[in-house]
Amino acid sequence: TDPGAHATPSGLPADGDWLHAIVPGTVGAALQAASRWRPEDAVGFDGFDWWYVAEIEGGGPTILALDGLATIAEVFLDEALVLLSDSMFVRHEIELPLAGRHRLAIAFRSLDGWLAGRKGRARWRPRLFEPPTLRFARTLLLGRVPGWGPPVQAVGPTRELNLVPVSSLRVLERRLQARISDGDGLLDVVVRLSRPVSGWVTARCGAIDFVLVDEGDGWLRGRVELPDVEPWWPHTHGRPALHPVAIEAGGERFDLGRVGFRTLGLDRGADSHGFGLVVNGTPVFCRGACWTSSDIVALPTTREAIAPLLTLARDAGMNMIRVGATMGYECDGFHALCDELGMMVWQDFAFSNFDYPAGDPAFCAAVEAEARHLLHRLQGSPSLAVLCGGSEVAQQAAMLGMPAALWSNRIFDELLSRIAAEARPDVPYLPNTPWGGDLPFVADRGVSHYYGLSAHRRPLAEARRAGVRFSAESLGLANVPDGVVTLEPDRPACVHPDVVERRSHDVAASWAFEDIRNHYTEVLYGVDVAALRRADPERFLSFARATSAELMADAYAEWRREGSPTRGVLVWWLRDLAPGAGWGLIDAGGVPKAAYWGCKRVFRPVGLVLTDENLNGLRLHLFNETAEPSPVRLRLRCLRDGETAVMEASAEMVLQPRLTVALAATTLFGGFFDTTYAFRFGEPAHDVTVASLHDAATGALLAEAFHFPLGRGHERRDVGLAAILSRAAEGWRLTVTTRRLAQSVRVRCDGVLPSDNYFHLAPGEGRTLSLAGAGDDAPSGTVEALDGLAAVAFAMQPPDPAGEKPAGA
Numbered sequence: 001t002d003p004g005a006h007a008t009p010s011g012l013p014a015d016g017d018w019l020h021a022i023v024p025g026t027v028g029a030a031l032q033a034a035s036r037w038r039p040e041d042a043v044g045f046d047g048f049d050w051w052y053v054a055e056i057e058g059g060g061p062t063i064l065a066l067d068g069l070a071t072i073a074e075v076f077l078d079e080a081l082v083l084l085s086d087s088m089f090v091r092h093e094i095e096l097p098l099a100g101r102h103r104l105a106i107a108f109r110s111l112d113g114w115l116a117g118r119k120g121r122a123r124w125r126p127r128l129f130e131p132p133t134l135r136f137a138r139t140l141l142l143g144r145v146p147g148w149g150p151p152v153q154a155v156g157p158t159r160e161l162n163l164v165p166v167s168s169l170r171v172l173e174r175r176l177q178a179r180i181s182d183g184d185g186l187l188d189v190v191v192r193l194s195r196p197v198s199g200w201v202t203a204r205c206g207a208i209d210f211v212l213v214d215e216g217d218g219w220l221r222g223r224v225e226l227p228d229v230e231p232w233w234p235h236t237h238g239r240p241a242l243h244p245v246a247i248e249a250g251g252e253r254f255d256l257g258r259v260g261f262r263t264l265g266l267d268r269g270a271d272s273h274g275f276g277l278v279v280n281g282t283p284v285f286c287r288g289a290c291w292t293s294s295d296i297v298a299l300p301t302t303r304e305a306i307a308p309l310l311t312l313a314r315d316a317g318m319n320m321i322r323v324g325a326t327m328g329y330e331c332d333g334f335h336a337l338c339d340e341l342g343m344m345v346w347q348d349f350a351f352s353n354f355d356y357p358a359g360d361p362a363f364c365a366a367v368e369a370e371a372r373h374l375l376h377r378l379q380g381s382p383s384l385a386v387l388c389g390g391s392e393v394a395q396q397a398a399m400l401g402m403p404a405a406l407w408s409n410r411i412f413d414e415l416l417s418r419i420a421a422e423a424r425p426d427v428p429y430l431p432n433t434p435w436g437g438d439l440p441f442v443a444d445r446g447v448s449h450y451y452g453l454s455a456h457r458r459p460l461a462e463a464r465r466a467g468v469r470f471s472a473e474s475l476g477l478a479n480v481p482d483g484v485v486t487l488e489p490d491r492p493a494c495v496h497p498d499v500v501e502r503r504s505h506d507v508a509a510s511w512a513f514e515d516i517r518n519h520y521t522e523v524l525y526g527v528d529v530a531a532l533r534r535a536d537p538e539r540f541l542s543f544a545r546a547t548s549a550e551l552m553a554d555a556y557a558e559w560r561r562e563g564s565p566t567r568g569v570l571v572w573w574l575r576d577l578a579p580g581a582g583w584g585l586i587d588a589g590g591v592p593k594a595a596y597w598g599c600k601r602v603f604r605p606v607g608l609v610l611t612d613e614n615l616n617g618l619r620l621h622l623f624n625e626t627a628e629p630s631p632v633r634l635r636l637r638c639l640r641d642g643e644t645a646v647m648e649a650s651a652e653m654v655l656q657p658r659l660t661v662a663l664a665a666t667t668l669f670g671g672f673f674d675t676t677y678a679f680r681f682g683e684p685a686h687d688v689t690v691a692s693l694h695d696a697a698t699g700a701l702l703a704e705a706f707h708f709p710l711g712r713g714h715e716r717r718d719v720g721l722a723a724i725l726s727r728a729a730e731g732w733r734l735t736v737t738t739r740r741l742a743q744s745v746r747v748r749c750d751g752v753l754p755s756d757n758y759f760h761l762a763p764g765e766g767r768t769l770s771l772a773g774a775g776d777d778a779p780s781g782t783v784e785a786l787d788g789l790a791a792v793a794f795a796m797q798p799p800d801p802a803g804e805k806p807a808g809a
Helices: 025-031 113-118 132-137 301-316 332-341 361-377 393-399 410-423 514-525 529-537 539-559 594-603 665-669
Strands: 052-068 072-076 082-087 092-109 161-165 171-181 186-194 201-205 208-214 220-226 243-248 254-261 262-269 276-279 282-284 286-290 320-323 346-347 382-387 447-450 470-474 568-571 604-610 617-622 630-640 644-655 659-663 688-695 703-707 722-727 731-737 742-748 760-763 768-772 782-785 792-794
Touching: 052 082, 072 568, 082 092, 171 243, 171 254, 186 201, 186 243, 186 254, 186 792, 201 220, 208 665, 220 243, 243 282, 254 332, 254 760, 276 382, 286 470, 320 568, 332 346, 361 410, 382 782, 514 529, 514 539, 529 617, 529 644, 539 568, 539 594, 539 604, 539 617, 539 742, 594 604, 604 630, 604 688, 617 644, 617 665, 617 688, 703 760, 722 792, 731 742
Parallel strands: 286 320, 286 568, 320 346, 346 382, 447 470, 470 568, 604 703
Antiparallel strands: 052 092, 052 161, 072 082, 072 092, 171 186, 186 220, 201 208, 201 243, 208 220, 243 254, 262 276, 276 282, 604 617, 617 659, 630 644, 630 688, 688 703, 722 731, 731 768, 742 760, 742 782, 782 792
C-alpha cells in the first residue's frame, strides 16, 4: 500500500489483492513466486507499506517469537499495537493474551518514509549507498548498493516466527565457552530456563554427563573437562572435530548445538604490524572469499540453499569466508555448516562506510542489542575466527580527508569491542577493515583491502612489492561465467545480454572492471583485446576467462611462497548476485568460473607454486599444511615448443607437516640453466617450465605449477589434444591428454561439473577427471585449449568389433 494509507489493520480490504506469504522470506520472494515481479524490474520495495496477515488461535498467555523483521515493523494483535521494531538484526519476544481466534498483522512501513524523518548532519557522505540517510537504519545494505546487483531491498519477516505457550519449558539464553588447556577440553555451560524445574538439570558433551547448578541468580552453571579432546581444525590443517552439547531439564531434552575445542591467537609479526591467525599453536594461511547471499531475493535460511556454495568453497581449498558488513548476518545453519566443513568465518558487524550516529543513545542501545543477539547465536561456534566492527568506515573517512581522530568512533572502539570481549573472548576483534597503518588502507600494515592487482592496474610484481600482510578483500575482476555470454556490438564491455547494469561495478569509479580485466589480458597474453573482441568475440571471452584464473593463481603464488609476509587474502565475492561478468568466483547459477579453478590450483593444502626470482632463477615453494608427513616425488621439466624436454630433473622427498620449503631450480638440475631467461645468453632454450608433485606411493598428481619465461602468448597451434570417456564404478570419467603443452584446457559439458577445469596440461601428464552430475546416459561435450586450433568432442563410442576399448572422438 501507499505509505501511511492504513494506520491499523482495520482498514485493510478483505478482498484485496493478497498473495501467499513465504515465511521466513521477503516481499520479493512472495512476489516472485506469484510471477508478479522479477529482480530486473528494478522496482524498489522501500517506497511502500507491506502488510502480512495471519489468523492465529490459542488459549492463555502465549509468546510470539520474531527472529528478524526487515525493517520498520509494527506488529498488531487484532487492532492493538504490540510491538514496534526498527532493526532487522534483533530478536523479539512478546507475550500475547490469546483467547480463541485472533488476527495477527505485521506492517512493514516504508523505509523511505521513515528515513525522510531522520535528521542529523554527517561529517562525510559515501557515494556507495543510496540514500545517504541509510546510516540511521539497521537494515541490510545488500540490495541498496547501485552497481553491485539488482535493487532488491530486504523487506519482510526474514527469519522465523513462532508461537510458544508461556507455560512451556524453554532455554531462554545459553552461554557455551569451549577451550583447550594442556590438551584437555574445558567446556562451561550456562543456561537460563523459562521457569524453575524440579530435579537435577544435567548436561552432556559427547559421552560425558555433568550437573548444572543454580547459584541463586536464576542461571544454571556447569563445567566439564574432556581429557585429550580432539581439537577443531580448519579443514586444510586437520579434522574439524565437533562435540554435541545438550541438557536435560524437567524431563525434556534441549539440544544446544555443537562446539569445537581450539585455541585461536593473533600473530602481529616481529614488527607488530602484521595480522595472522594462529590456530592450535599453528600459523594458518587464510584464503577464501567474501560471502554473498545464496539468493539475494529470498535470503534463504535453509541448509539446502547454503550447503552447495560452502561445499564448493571447501572443495576448492578455501578455509575462510568473510561475511562482510554489507551482507548483514547469516543464519544459524550457515555457521553450523562452517563449523562442520572446517571453514573459518570472518564476521563483520553490519556497519559500512557511513558516519554512524555514535552520539545517539537510542542508536547505540540498538547496536548493543544487535551485537548481543548475534554473539548469543554464535556461542560455542569454533569457526568464528575474526570479529570486525565495520567495513571501510575508517577508510572512507580517511580518503575524504577527515583527521585521524574521526576515522573511528565509540561504536567500534568501545561498544562492540566490549561486547565481543564479553561474549567471545576467544575471538580477535578488529575495529574496522581495512585497519592498521598510518592510513587505514595501506597494504603492508595490519589488514588491507588490496586491489593493487586488479582495480588499480598495478604490474604483476606489485603482488610482492606491496608487502600485503592480510587482505580482507581483493582481486576484483569482471569474471566471465562459463556459460553463454552475449556480446552486444555497441557495448565496449562484456555484459549480460539483457541489462547492462548487471555487470558489477563501483558507481563512484571512472573505470569498469571489464577494462581492468582486459588490461591484464594484454599484459599476460600480448593480445590486442579491442581488435580481438571485434574479430572473434568467442575467443575474446576465452581469453577473458583465462585471464581471471591466471592472474589470481599468480598472485596467490606470490602470497603463499616461503618468506612471504602475507598471512591471508580473501577474494571479493564467492558468488555473483546476478547473471553476467561479476566479481564472483562462482556465477549466479552456482557454477564455478575459470577464476574458481585458478584459485583451486594454489589453495590446496599440499602443493607447490613457482616464483620468478629474475637473475636468482626459478624457485619452487612446496607446502604441507596437514598434520602428517607427505612423501612426494617432485618432477621439473623445461620444454621447448611446449613439447621437447631440454632440461629435466626429479627428486623424492618428505614434506614435513605444517611447513613450507623453498628450492632453487638449479638445486634440482645440479647446475646452471637459465630457467627464467634472465641472463639472455643467446636464443631462449625453452618456453615453459612444468613442476609437478606426485604422491610417492600411488603416483597420484597432487599439484602442478607452470612458468612461462617468454610470456603465455596468444598464438594457436596443433597441440594434439585428445579426450577419452570411460565408465568407472563411481561414475563417468574423462581422460585428457596432449602432445604439446595445452594452456587453460576447458571442459564443456552441459549440466556436468568436472573435478578440474581451466588447467594447463603438459605432455606426458594426462588428466583423468570425474564428471559430477552425469546420469546413466553417457555425457557428451568438448575439450578445448586456449592455444589449441580446435575443440575436441568426446562421447561414448560403440565398442570396436576388434574388442578395443571405447574411445573419445
